[in-house]
Amino acid sequence: MSSFSDYDKYDGLGLAELVRKKEVKPSELVEEAINRIERLNPRLNAVIYKMYELARKAADGDLPDGPFKGVPFLMKDLLMAYAGVPLTNGSRFLKDFVPDHDSELVKRFKAAGIIVVGKTNTPEFGLVPITEPELFGPTNNPWDLSRTPGGSSGGSAAAVAARMVPLAHASDGGGSIRMPASCCGVFGLKPTRGRNPIGPDFGEAWRGLTCDHVLTRSVRDSAAMLDATAGPDIGAPYYAVPPVRPFLSEVGMDPGKLRIAFTSEPFLGGIVDKDCVKGLEATARLCQDLGHEVVGAAPQIDGKAFAKAFLTIVCVETRATIEEAEVLLNRKASFKDFEPSTWALGLLGRQCRAPELSRSLNLAQLTARQIGEFFEKYDVMLTPTLAMPPVATGALQPKGIRAVTMKLLGSLNAGRLINTLSGIDTSAQHVFGFMPYTPLFNVTGQPAMSVPLYWNDDGLPIGMQFVGRYGDEATLLRLAGQLEKAQPWSARVPPICAKTN
Numbered sequence: 001m002s003s004f005s006d007y008d009k010y011d012g013l014g015l016a017e018l019v020r021k022k023e024v025k026p027s028e029l030v031e032e033a034i035n036r037i038e039r040l041n042p043r044l045n046a047v048i049y050k051m052y053e054l055a056r057k058a059a060d061g062d063l064p065d066g067p068f069k070g071v072p073f074l075m076k077d078l079l080m081a082y083a084g085v086p087l088t089n090g091s092r093f094l095k096d097f098v099p100d101h102d103s104e105l106v107k108r109f110k111a112a113g114i115i116v117v118g119k120t121n122t123p124e125f126g127l128v129p130i131t132e133p134e135l136f137g138p139t140n141n142p143w144d145l146s147r148t149p150g151g152s153s154g155g156s157a158a159a160v161a162a163r164m165v166p167l168a169h170a171s172d173g174g175g176s177i178r179m180p181a182s183c184c185g186v187f188g189l190k191p192t193r194g195r196n197p198i199g200p201d202f203g204e205a206w207r208g209l210t211c212d213h214v215l216t217r218s219v220r221d222s223a224a225m226l227d228a229t230a231g232p233d234i235g236a237p238y239y240a241v242p243p244v245r246p247f248l249s250e251v252g253m254d255p256g257k258l259r260i261a262f263t264s265e266p267f268l269g270g271i272v273d274k275d276c277v278k279g280l281e282a283t284a285r286l287c288q289d290l291g292h293e294v295v296g297a298a299p300q301i302d303g304k305a306f307a308k309a310f311l312t313i314v315c316v317e318t319r320a321t322i323e324e325a326e327v328l329l330n331r332k333a334s335f336k337d338f339e340p341s342t343w344a345l346g347l348l349g350r351q352c353r354a355p356e357l358s359r360s361l362n363l364a365q366l367t368a369r370q371i372g373e374f375f376e377k378y379d380v381m382l383t384p385t386l387a388m389p390p391v392a393t394g395a396l397q398p399k400g401i402r403a404v405t406m407k408l409l410g411s412l413n414a415g416r417l418i419n420t421l422s423g424i425d426t427s428a429q430h431v432f433g434f435m436p437y438t439p440l441f442n443v444t445g446q447p448a449m450s451v452p453l454y455w456n457d458d459g460l461p462i463g464m465q466f467v468g469r470y471g472d473e474a475t476l477l478r479l480a481g482q483l484e485k486a487q488p489w490s491a492r493v494p495p496i497c498a499k500t501n
Contacts, residue, residue, distance in 0.1 A: 003032035008499050011218040011490075012071045012166040012225075016113065019070035026059040026070030026115060033072035033117050036164045036498040043145060043496055046158040048077060048136045049086060049119040058115045067224045069113030074168040075106070076156050077119040078126050080212065081201060082106050090124040090133040090152075093325055093337040104197040104233040105212055109169070112228035120155030120168060124342045125321055127314070129179050129435045130396050131155055134339050138393050141183060142494035143460055147390040150180035153215060157184035160215050163498040167221050173210035174310070175385075175438025178450035181215055182385035182463025185452040185492060187480070188215050189222045192471050193445030195240040196226075197233035204237055206317045207361065209442040217490055219480040223247040226473065241471050255478035260287055261374075262382040263298035266436030268307045276384035279454030279462045283382060286453070290482060294382075299374035301440075306367050307432050309360035310439050316357050318342065319349030341398060368444040375446075375469050380479065383437045385450040385463035396434060437465055447473045451480055452489045461492075 004024050007015070018024040034052055041047050055072070063069050075082060078089050081099035088094045102110070109116075121131050121139045131154025132138040141149040142162040149158040153170035157180030160168050170177045172190040181188025191213050198205055198212065213229075216222045226247045232239035262284045264277045288294045322342075326333050335343045375381070432439070441448045447470075450463035468476040484490075493499050 003035055004028040005032070007032045007036075008163040010166070012068050012216070012221040013218075015071050015166060016068050026063060027056065029070055029072055030055045030059045030115055030117060033165055036162075037118060040162050040164060040496060040498060040501060043140060044142060044158050044162060045137055045139050046120055046149075046155040046162070046164065047074065047118040048121045048155065051085060051116055051118050054085075055115050055117040063115070064111050064113050066111055066113030067228055071114050071167075072117045072165045073109065073114035074156055074159050074165050075116050075119045076122055076153055076169045076171060078122045078152065078171055079103075079198070079202070079205065080106055080169065080171075082116065085119065088135060090122045090126070090135060091325070091338060091342070092135045093333055094329070095135060097328065103201060104199045105229060108197070108229040112225065117165070120153070120159055122152045122155060124339050125318065126152035126171065126173060126176055127318065127342060127345065128152065128396065129175065129431070131180070132393065132397065140393065141390050142496035143185065144390065144458075145496065146392055147460070148183060148393055148395070150183035150386075150390065152176040153180045154183070156215050157181060157186055157188070160184070160186050160217060161494055162496055163493070167214045167216040167225065169212065170215045171210060171212040172442065173206050174314075174442055175435050177213060177215065178385050178438050178448060178463065178465060179435060181450035181452070182461065183390040185455070185461030185463075185489065185494065186215050186217055187219055187222055187449070187451060188463075189213055189226070189449040189473070189476065190441070190447060191226060191230070191473060192240040192447045194232070194236070194238045195230050195473070197229070197231070197236065199233040199235060203235075207313055208445065209313070219477065219484050220248060220251045223251050223477050243474060245474070247473060247477055250474045250477040251481035253478045253481070255475060255482055258292045258379040258475070258479065259377070260292050260294050260380045260382055261297040261378040262294060263296065264384060265298050266303075266387055267298075267301060267440050268303045268432040268436040270387055270433035270436050272384065273388045275389055275456040276387060276462055278456075279464060280382070280384050283453050283464045286483070286487060287382070290486060295378070297378070299371050301367050301370055303436070305363060306440070309363040310443065311431070312352060312357065312360040313364065315345050315349035316352050317349070318345040322346045364443045367440070371440065371444045371446075372470070379469070379475060381467040383465045383467075385437060385465040386434060387436050388434060389456055389458070389460045389462055391434065441467050444470065446470050447476055449476050449480060451483055452492075453483065453487055455492070
């Protein structure tokens with residue numbers, strides 16, 4: 001079948017415009033996406049489930065006349081159900097689970113006109129900032145195959161960066177849209193809490209920490225998809241205030257003179273790589289050159305206490321997820337069904353008492369109020385997205401005695417001993433050293449984006465995080481459009497890319 005060789009000259013909206021003008025057929029775009037996946041995926045392992053026949057059937061059918069009509073798309077294999085297609089959540093326990101319905105967000109993606117050609121790799125239950133599940137193996141970064149694409153939306157980010165598709169589904173519970181966007185040199189917006197639907201299978205996920213959207217190469221694709229998907233679904237416990245104008249119209253608007261606070265100080269501790277600091281300084285200068293008031297400032301929070309509270313919530317939610325999976329499959333789980341770190345988090349969650357969870361939730365919410373006060377003085381906050389460039393594959397996996405202990409005590413269901421020997425404090429220090437900037441804004445619910453504005457001397461992308469006030473994606477999208485025009489990134493392509501391979 002014919003394909004479309006000029007595919008990566010266009011973003012998603014550009015391809016959809018060609019479809020509307022009848023200059024290209026959806027079937028040609030689908031075949032081009034399939035060709036690219038087949039060519040590159042053996043090296044990247046970004047796509048773990050192929051939906052080619054479903055995509056071909058959709059391309060030949062009557063597609064909705066949405067903003068992305070006929071555009072190939074990839075779904076992250078986490079939480080969002082696509083009827084008749086496996087939903088493993090990166091876990092071997094769920095490897096044979098097939099939902100019988102579409103999630104509301106999937107329905108809205110389809111209504112936007114996209115054609116899903118496959119599902120992307122994710123760590124087990126999206127728990128870690130890397131994409132190295134035991135079930136499917138690690139996804140490799142197209143900028144350097146020895147390095148991580150980040151997580152948990154690492155498969156989607158690698159696929160978009162490598163030009164398999166112009167945009168892909170992603171989700172974010174502690175930075176999982178923004179972190180892989182940083183590692184792979186693409187644009188990633190985490191919307192305001194409640195902006196996009198997560199029903200009907202969830203009231204809220206991770207106590208409201210998580211949300212879903214997309215990873216894109218262009219700012220306008222992200223804005224247009226948010227227009228297509230935003231708004232409450234039936235029974236939503238809360239939702240974000242509707243925007244004044246379509247998000248897409250914000251992208252070309254002048255943001256005016258913004259008051260931007262910037263800091264390289266890691267909120268949750270650790271050491272920040274010099275390249276991330278260089279990127280921050282260069283970005284602060286760029287913002288200043290664009291006419292914004294740029295001020296060195298940061299909110300004062302108890303990072304250690306916040307990290308422990310955040311991970312306590314994650315541990316409890318992990319245990320709940322394991323038990324919900326048992327109900328879903330009608331069978332009891334054991335440590336052999338899950339990765340050691342997942343099982344250990346679940347054991348820690350099982351040991352957590354209700355008052356401890358309540359205190360953790362309250363501390364997180366009090367921290368959010370402190371951040372809210374800070375944003376009374378500033379329109380936007382700027383930080384590096386991560387404390388390091390993309391790290392080597394395996395670098396963040398438990399090693400040595402810690403890994404052995406986790407496996408042994410997990411096999412014994414020894415939650416109290418895990419709590420004593422490794423504990424939430426140690427786990428928090430290990431995880432948040434890589435990602436000290438992003439989780440804070442999952443708790444506050446504020447919109448935040450990673451913008452690909454810096455590459456180090458090794459040619460690795462280093463994203464910059466911009467955070468807006470609650471409900472104010474508009475300011476971020478205006479600023480992102482201005483940054484994209486001032487310092488375009490779309491011409492930068494990784495060594496492993498359909499454009500060059």
